[in-house]
Amino acid sequence: MSELTLKGQQAKAAALVLSQAKAKVKNEALQALSVSLIANTTMILEANEKDLATAAENGIRDAMLDRLRLTPERIVDIAEGVKQVATLADPIGEVTHMWKNEAELTIGKQRVPLGVIGIIYESRPNVTVDAAVLCFKTGNATILRGGSEAFHSNLALVRVIRDSLASSGFPADAVQIVEDTSRETAQQLMKLNAYLDVLIPRGSARLIQTVLEKATVPVIETGTGNCHVYIDSEARQDMATKIIVNAKASRPSVCNAAETLLIHEAVAHEFLPSIIAQLRAENVEIRGDELVASIVSDVILATELDWETEYADYILAIKVVSGTDAAIAHINKYGTKHSEAIVTDNYFTSQKFLQQVDAAAVYVNASTRFTDGFEFGFGAEIGISTQKLHARGPMGLNELTSTKYIIYGEGQIRE
Incomplete structure (x- = not known):
């Protein structure tokens, strides 16, 4: 036997x-x-x-x-x-x-x-x-x-x-x-x-x-975590910075850590220098699209592979998008249906994001790092289910x- x-x-x-x-x-x-x-x-x-x-x-x-x-x-x-x-x-x-x-x-x-x-x-x-x-x-x-x-x-x-x-x-x-x-x-x-x-x-x-x-x-099926944070044009810079630094750098090896930052083009020039400086202070390597590279120096140009990768490491991909629709489309294309977040003070934009993003957990003005059985009050979790049959989420x-x-x-x- x-x-x-x-x-x-x-x-x-x-x-x-x-x-x-x-x-x-x-x-x-x-x-x-x-x-x-x-x-x-x-x-x-x-x-x-x-x-x-x-x-x-x-x-x-x-x-x-x-x-x-x-x-x-x-x-x-x-x-x-x-x-x-x-x-x-x-x-x-x-x-x-x-x-x-x-x-x-x-x-x-x-x-x-x-x-x-x-x-x-x-x-x-x-x-x-x-x-x-x-x-x-x-x-x-x-x-x-x-x-x-x-x-x-x-x-x-x-x-x-x-x-x-x-x-x-x-x-x-x-x-x-x-x-x-x-x-x-x-x-x-x-x-x-x-x-x-x-x-x-x-x-x-x-x-x-x-x-x-x-x-x-x-x-x-418990999911891999290619998680995103989207900073809307009506986001507060201090809140946005705090959330993305936490989502990426607090514990980058876990599945609820952010792997990609999407940022609205209207605030990219204003927000990115400070955000990237604070991420680099946490030893995070930045891989950005061409617009990100034009705003901040010493950025590694992102490839298609970066948008679909769960790094589980001190690496973050950054992409400038034209608006909420573009952010949602990017997330639904490359995300693993785990945890996604929007930072915005616009209620209607937040509701659109909540309803249209396909993921087990969708956040407004909070870090993706909260997707966890203990944090949700379950005591512990056996995994984060990203499928839709029987169970979804922690x-x-x-x-x-x-x-x-x-x-x-x-x-x-x-x-």
Whole structure:
């Protein structure tokens, strides 16, 4: 029996137990896990240091190292996310609506777990905890397959999770990790239809595309983040500058970071010198169109590839546009339907942008960096879905459930 088949069988058995667990007991287990993560900080950081050392030897760039790095503060944040999930309402068993049909049957629609969820992800070890606790809270078992770059960190985190769940009376196999990080094993996981109910990839465009092409298990597509900020002609310069610097430079390696700045031609000459100066102060490389290059010196001329690239790095493409229609057209052509923002004081322009931009999250006068389950009040997220079926945007608890119909009768038969 293969490792994956065994894990699949164990996960199926664990999922049955989880599906029947009461909210109070699950919440107590999550509170205990939060404490356990803090208690095991030293062990987790030692494992993370091994991954960081290997990544540095392999020449991984700084922005990607930041995705990988754990600190005592980040572990506290992760533990806080676990506690917040424990405080959220449990969706399992909720009857969202109920009605009677002509036959006087009482029909209800009830939230139920998906079952066993497979997660394939890269780099960020916090995903290990986010995915595990969200799946656990919603009665789903999970099989995790992280990237080789976070191997030791992920093993350490899963060890803490499994031990903590077992101490709380739950099957440790509710959360499992695939220790073989080879491509072949990943592709076997993508075809584990007998045990997986859904597969969620989280990572680079290449990873997500590979899963979409290879998987036979149903996939929820989480998106790459080619996100834009559009500065309208009626934007305030101080607000626009603050938003784009935050959206690009606060954490450029994450999927909600801005990759392209679009700016209205009416304010480009006035705004760009100051904006670019502040971006460069944050070590951001600028790639601009010809008009941008004519306004500010030492700009690398952007190519078609720049408009469609998620850099995940200290690089920003800038394009001057003729107006809101041109900005919307550019975003809908090159965006990945993740997060888009407009900076404007014109209400009607903002409403046009909100209605016409095709993305999971659309902002008016705020940074794209807020597209995050924790920031949205979900406690954590399993990914940002950019598809339109089942779930869209940050995937919290409700998005990890399915439904079934429950029907009450009094002896009715269909004529």
